[in-house]
Amino acid sequence: MIKILKNEKAFTLIEMMIVLLVISVLLFITIPNVTKQSNNINSKGCEAFIHMVEGQIEAYKIDNNKAPQNMKTLVDEDYLKGTSCPNGGEVTIDGSGNVTVSSS
Numbered sequence: 001m002i003k004i005l006k007n008e009k010a011f012t013l014i015e016m017m018i019v020l021l022v023i024s025v026l027l028f029i030t031i032p033n034v035t036k037q038s039n040n041i042n043s044k045g046c047e048a049f050i051h052m053v054e055g056q057i058e059a060y061k062i063d064n065n066k067a068p069q070n071m072k073t074l075v076d077e078d079y080l081k082g083t084s085c086p087n088g089g090e091v092t093i094d095g096s097g098n099v100t101v102s103s104s
Contacts, residue, residue, distance in 0.1 A: 039087075046085035046101060053091055053099050056080055067097040 038077050043081040053071075060068045071093055083091050089095040089101040 015019065033049065042085075042087035046087050046089060048083050050091065050099050050101065053093070055096050057099070061097075068093060068097075069095075 027031060053074070056074055057068060060074060060077070060079055068079075071080070072090060072091075074080045083092075085101055089103055091099060091101050093099055
């Protein structure tokens with residue numbers, strides 16, 4: 001005699017496929033949004049870095065009674081650790097202390 005089990009506690013193949021479908025749809029929705037936000041974050045990071053460089057220029061002026069000649073001066077004297085933005089643009093200083101970013 002064949003014993004029939006009732007009240008089995010398992011997922012059917014169709015239930016598993018539905019769960020995988022829902023997860024896939026959620027991934028297709030979220031991944032493009034994450035990449036868009038990544039670009040936004042990098043541009044905000046670059047703006048923040050420019051403001052920090054401007055502040056370090058003022059600190060250099062206070063300490064040395066003159067403006068730094070270039071970014072290398074700020075890096076060599078430990079006012080900054082690097083010269084590039086998070087988005088890859090290179091930050092430069094002109095003779096009057098204005099900060100500019102070259103696009104990557």
